[in-house]
Amino acid sequence: MSPNNPCKYCKRYLVGKYLTIAGWEMANSKPQIDGFASYLCENRAHNQVWEEDNANNGKKWSTLEHKGPFFPPEYEPLPSNVCFVYNGKSIKLSLAAEEVATFYAKMLDHEYTTKSVFQENFFNDWREEMTEEEREQINKLSKCDFSHMAKYFLEKTEEKKAMTKEQKQVLKEENNRLTEEYGFCLLDGHKEKIGNFRVEPPGLFRGRGEHPKMGKLKKRILPEDITINCSKDSKIPEAPKGHRWRKVQHDDTVTWLASWVENVQGNLKYIMLNPSSKLKGEKDWQKYEVARKLKLKVETIRRLYREDWKNREMKIRQRGVALYFIDKLALRAGNEKEEGETADTVGCCSLRVEHITLHEEKGGQEFVVEFDFLGKDSIRYYNEVPVESRVFRNLKLFMENKDPEDDLFDRINTIYLNKHLNQSMPGLTAKVFRTFNASTTLQDQLNKLTTADMTLEEKLLSYNRANRAVAILCNHQRAAPKTFEKSMQNMLDKIAQKQQQLDVAKMELKEAKKEHKKAGTERTRKLVEKKEAAVKRLEEQLKKLQLQMTDREENKVIALGTSKLNYLDPRISVAWCKKFNVPIEKIYNKTQRDKFAWAIDMTEEDFQF
DNA sequence: GGTACCACTTAGGATGGCAGCA
DNA sequence: TGCTGCCATCCTAAGTGGTACC
Numbered sequence: 195m196s197p198n199n200p201c202k203y204c205k206r207y208l209v210g211k212y213l214t215i216a217g218w219e220m221a222n223s224k225p226q227i228d229g230f231a232s233y234l235c236e237n238r239a240h241n242q243v244w245e246e247d248n249a250n251n252g253k254k255w256s257t258l259e260h261k262g263p264f265f266p267p268e269y270e271p272l273p274s275n276v277c278f279v280y281n282g283k284s285i286k287l288s289l290a291a292e293e294v295a296t297f298y299a300k301m302l303d304h305e306y307t308t309k310s311v312f313q314e315n316f317f318n319d320w321r322e323e324m325t326e327e328e329r330e331q332i333n334k335l336s337k338c339d340f341s342h343m344a345k346y347f348l349e350k351t352e353e354k355k356a357m358t359k360e361q362k363q364v365l366k367e368e369n370n371r372l373t374e375e376y377g378f379c380l381l382d383g384h385k386e387k388i389g390n391f392r393v394e395p396p397g398l399f400r401g402r403g404e405h406p407k408m409g410k411l412k413k414r415i416l417p418e419d420i421t422i423n424c425s426k427d428s429k430i431p432e433a434p435k436g437h438r439w440r441k442v443q444h445d446d447t448v449t450w451l452a453s454w455v456e457n458v459q460g461n462l463k464y465i466m467l468n469p470s471s472k473l474k475g476e477k478d479w480q481k482y483e484v485a486r487k488l489k490l491k492v493e494t495i496r497r498l499y500r501e502d503w504k505n506r507e508m509k510i511r512q513r514g515v516a517l518y519f520i521d522k523l524a525l526r527a528g529n530e531k532e533e534g535e536t537a538d539t540v541g542c543c544s545l546r547v548e549h550i551t552l553h554e555e556k557g558g559q560e561f562v563v564e565f566d567f568l569g570k571d572s573i574r575y576y577n578e579v580p581v582e583s584r585v586f587r588n589l590k591l592f593m594e595n596k597d598p599e600d601d602l603f604d605r606i607n608t609i610y611l612n613k614h615l616n617q618s619m620p621g622l623t624a625k626v627f628r629t630f631n632a633s634t635t636l637q638d639q640l641n642k643l644t645t646a647d648m649t650l651e652e653k654l655l656s657y658n659r660a661n662r663a664v665a666i667l668c669n670h671q672r673a674a675p676k677t678f679e680k681s682m683q684n685m686l687d688k689i690a691q692k693q694q695q696l697d698v699a700k701m702e703l704k705e706a707k708k709e710h711k712k713a714g715t716e717r718t719r720k721l722v723e724k725k726e727a728a729v730k731r732l733e734e735q736l737k738k739l740q741l742q743m744t745d746r747e748e749n750k751v752i753a754l755g756t757s758k759l760n761y762l763d764p765r766i767s768v769a770w771c772k773k774f775n776v777p778i779e780k781i782y783n784k785t786q787r788d789k790f791a792w793a794i795d796m797t798e799e800d801f802q803f
Numbered sequence: 804g805g806t807a808c809c810a811c812t813t814a815g816g817a818t819g820g821c822a823g824c825a
Numbered sequence: 826t827g828c829t830g831c832c833a834t835c836c837t838a839a840g841t842g843g844t845a846c847c
C-alpha cells in the first residue's frame with residue numbers, strides 16, 4: 195500500500211494520512227496469476243477475506259444478501275371496448291387466452307408474425323391456454339383478427355410518449371426506487387450492482403434466425419419457480435405475498451442470486467451481478483491474463499499444429515487444421531447442438547462440407563477456401579481465405595466421399611480440442627484465441643495507426659479503425675441503422691454547407707489581405723489576422739465533419755461494442771489514451787468505464803498487451 | 804467416450820432518454 | 826418548445842466450457 199499501489203481488495207490509495215477510493219473495488223485476485231500488485235489496506239477484514247479466498251478454492255463469496263428478484267406486473271385485462279375478432283365475430287376471451295393473444299397483437303407489425311413456424315408455434319401454444327369452448331370455436335389463425343388489440347396497444351404507447359414531464363418524472367422516480375431496493379446486493383459486505391434483477395416477463399419466444407421454436411409461449415414465472423441463492427446467515431429474501439420460493443440454497447461456489455428454468459428450451463436463467471462488480475471484473479482481468487499468457491506460447495502452438503497437418507492419423511490432421519482456422523480466422527469453437535432444437539448454426543468444429551468451397555485459384559490467389567455459413571445468432575460468416583497448400587490438400591482429403599451435410603471435421607469435437615490445448619498451456623481453450631487475436635490486433639493497429647502529432651479527431655478515427663479491424667476479424671455485424679441513408683445525407687449537407695462557409699471565408703481573407711497591402715494600417719492588419727483565424731477554424735471544423743462521416747460510413751454494418759466489451763483488453767485502450775492524451779471518456783462511456791475501472795486505475799501508458 | 808446438466812460469457816436488437824437543432 | 830436522431834442501457838438469446846455420472 196502506497197500512493198502508487200492501491201489496496202488489492204478495496205482499491206484505495208494512501209494519500210498522506212487518508213485513504214481515497216479510486217474506482218473499482220478489487221478483491222480476491224488469485225495468487226497464481228502474476229501481474230497484480232498484492233497490496234492490502236489497513237482494513238483487517240480485507241486481509242481476512244484475501245486469506246480466506248486463497249484458502250478456499252472455488253468459493254466465490256463469504257456472505258451474500260439480496261432482496262430476491264423483482265416480478266413483472268400481473269396481467270391487466272383489456273377494457274371491454276377492445277375486442278378480439280374471429281371470423282368476423284367479436285369474442286370475449288378468457289383471461290389466460292386473452293393475455294397470450296395480446297402478446298401476438300403487440301408483435302403484429304413485426305416480420306416474425308409473417309413466418310409460418312412462428313404462427314404455428316404460437317397458435318398451438320395459444321390453444322393450450324384456451325378454455326375447451328374457445329378451443330372448439332377458434333381453430334384457424336388466419337381467421338383471427340388482432341387488429342383492434344394492436345391499435346389499442348399502439349394508442350397506449352402514444353399516450354405514454356405524450357405524458358407530461360412531471361408524469362414521466364414520477365415514473366422515473368418509481369423506477370429508481372425499485373433499482374435502489376432490488377438492484378443491489380451485499381457481497382462480502384460490499385454493495386454491488388445486480389445485472390438483471392427483473393424476472394423475464396411472459397411473452398412469445400423470439401429466437402434468432404430460423405429458430406424452430408419461434409413464437410412459442412414463454413410462460414409467466416412465479417416465485418414457486420425461483421431458486422434463491424444467498425448466504426445462510428443473511429436475511430432471506432421474502433417471497434411476494436401469498437407465494438413461496440421453489441427453493442432457498444446457500445451455494446457459495448456460484449455467483450448467481452436467483453435462477454429459474456424457462457419453459458421453451460428448458461434452459462436455466464440466472465439473476466447475476468453487473469459487469470462492474472468485483473467478482474465479474476476480476477474474472478475479466480483473469481481472462482485477459484490467460485490471453486496474454488497465450489502470447490508467450492502461441493509460436494510453439496502454431497509450430498505444433500503445423501506438424502499435425504502431416505500426421506498419419508486423420509484425427510490429428512483434422513485437429514491441426516481446425517486449430518489453424520480458430521487461430522487464423524478467430525472462429526468460434528463450434529460445440530455440437532441438438533438437431534431441431536435451435537437454429538442451424540455452426541462454429542469451427544461443427545462446420546459441414548457444404549459450408550466451404552475449395553478453389554485451386556481465385557481472384558489471382560492460390561488455394562482459396564471460401565467459407566459461407568451461419569454462426570452464432572445466425573449471423574452469416576462469408577470469407578475467402580488463401581491458405582497454405584498443405585491445409586488445402588488436407589481439406590480436400592476431409593471432404594472426400596462425404597455428402598454436403600456431413601461434418602467436415604468428423605473425427606474431432608470441441609472437448610477433444612480443448613483437452614489438447616490444455617496440454618499445451620493450462621487454462622487454454624479454443625475461445626482464448628479469439629480474445630488473444632482480438633487484443634493483439636487492437637494493439638498492433640493502434641501502434642501502426644497513431645502518431646503523437648494527430649488531432650484528437652484523427653486519433654479517434656484511428657482508434658475506431660483499430661476497433662473495426664477487430665470487429666471484422668470476429669465477424670461482429672449489425673443491421674444497418676434504419677436511418678443510415680438519411681443521416682449520411684444530413685452529414686453530406688452539413689459538409690457542403692461548411693465548405694461553402696470556408697470558400698466565403700477564404701474570399702474574405704483574400705480581400706482583407708489586398709486591403710492591408712494597400713492601406714497597411716493596424717486596423718487592416720488585425721482584420722487579416724481575424725480572417726485567417728476564421729479560415730483556420732472552418733478548415734478544422736470541415737475536417738472534423740469529414741472524419742466523422744468516414745467513421746460512420748465505415749461502421750455501417752459493423753458492431754464495435756461487442757469486441758470492445760468482451761475481447762479487447764481494456765488496458766490497451768487505457769494505455770493508448772494516456773500515451774496520446776485522449777480523454778478516456780472519448781473511448782469508453784459511463785457503463786464501460788465502470789466495467790473497466792480496474793484497468794483505468796492500474797494501467798500505465800507503457801502497457802503493451 | 805458419451806451425455807446431461809450447469810454456470811457463465813458473448814451477442815444483436817429493442818427501447819427510451821436526452822442533446823442538438825429548427 | 827417540439828422534433829429528430831443518436832447512443833446508452835436493457836433485454837434475453839445463444840454461445841463456450843466444466844463437471845458428474847454412466
